[in-house]
Amino acid sequence: MATTPTSPGAARQVLSDSDVARSLTRIAHEILERNHGSDDVVLLGIPTRGVPLAERIAARMAATEGRESLPVGALDITMYRDDLRGQPTRTLGLTTLPGAGIDDKVVVLVDDVLFSGRTIRAALDALNDLGRPRAVQLAVLVDRGHRELPIRADFVGKNLPTARAERVRVQLTETDDVPDAVTIADGAARRAGDAVSSDGAGQDTPGGRVGGAAVETGEEAQR
Numbered sequence: 001m002a003t004t005p006t007s008p009g010a011a012r013q014v015l016s017d018s019d020v021a022r023s024l025t026r027i028a029h030e031i032l033e034r035n036h037g038s039d040d041v042v043l044l045g046i047p048t049r050g051v052p053l054a055e056r057i058a059a060r061m062a063a064t065e066g067r068e069s070l071p072v073g074a075l076d077i078t079m080y081r082d083d084l085r086g087q088p089t090r091t092l093g094l095t096t097l098p099g100a101g102i103d104d105k106v107v108v109l110v111d112d113v114l115f116s117g118r119t120i121r122a123a124l125d126a127l128n129d130l131g132r133p134r135a136v137q138l139a140v141l142v143d144r145g146h147r148e149l150p151i152r153a154d155f156v157g158k159n160l161p162t163a164r165a166e167r168v169r170v171q172l173t174e175t176d177d178v179p180d181a182v183t184i185a186d187g188a189a190r191r192a193g194d195a196v197s198s199d200g201a202g203q204d205t206p207g208g209r210v211g212g213a214a215v216e217t218g219e220e221a222q223r
């Protein structure tokens with residue numbers, strides 16, 4: 001879909017609901033191809049919007065494989081953030097692991113936006129406290145560049161070239177009660193001379209406590 005031009009400072013839509021649907025379908029197929037099927041694959045969404053995205057991708061993978069469901073859960077990274085000291089009042093999210101756990105599984109982390117990479121760094125630390133996956137892969141709906149850590153996504157819905165000060169906003173029916181959309185807000189916060197990212201963005205590519213966060217395990221976490 002073409003980017004919708006708007007006045008400076010306004011948000012412009014870069015992905016519509018059908019674009020989001022197509023991207024998730026492609027990611028589902030790419031995960032299956034990379035892993036030669038869905039055996040041992042566990043999807044963990046990172047709250048907030050990574051969770052419904054993981055559920056949607058898992059549903060697509062299951063449908064393709066003729067399975068009823070695939071193991072899917074949520075991984076809260078709040079207590080593993082590296083900026084907790086500056087923002088001590090963050091609300092804890094829920095970590096829900098499928099019944100079979102993550103040991104020796106291929107864990108696919110799912111998030112809506114990949115930016116600095118710090119959320120994913122925190123997710124890897126959170127995973128480390130929960131088990132030892134055979135491999136960890138990363139799927140994101142949008143990679144907007146500007147990485148601050150050596151982290152890259154294995155599966156990308158859309159690479160978006162952005163200026164650092166811009167803000168990519170993902171809205172989903174499950175979390176925002178509006179049709180799916182991805183927008184970029186520009187203008188107001190953008191600094192003069194801020195370069196557009198050049199790190200690969202811009203191309204479409206085919207119940208306990210751990211670390212302070214609540215953890216749930218069990219079959220009910222399988223969807």
Ligand SMILES: O=P(O)(O)OC[C@H]1O[C@H](OP(=O)(O)OP(=O)(O)O)[C@H](O)[C@@H]1O
Nearest residue numbers: 047048049111113114115116117118119
């Ligand atoms: O690569 P990074 O620089 O870490 O940025 C990406 C993260 O930022 C957003 O989460 P946010 O912390 O805004 O929380 P939310 O998902 O609850 O909106 C987004 O959902 C990613 O998880």
Ligand SMILES: O=c1cc[nH]c(=O)[nH]1
Nearest residue numbers: 113115166167168169
């Ligand atoms: O633009 C951004 C940066 C981080 N997280 C988002 O959701 N959007």
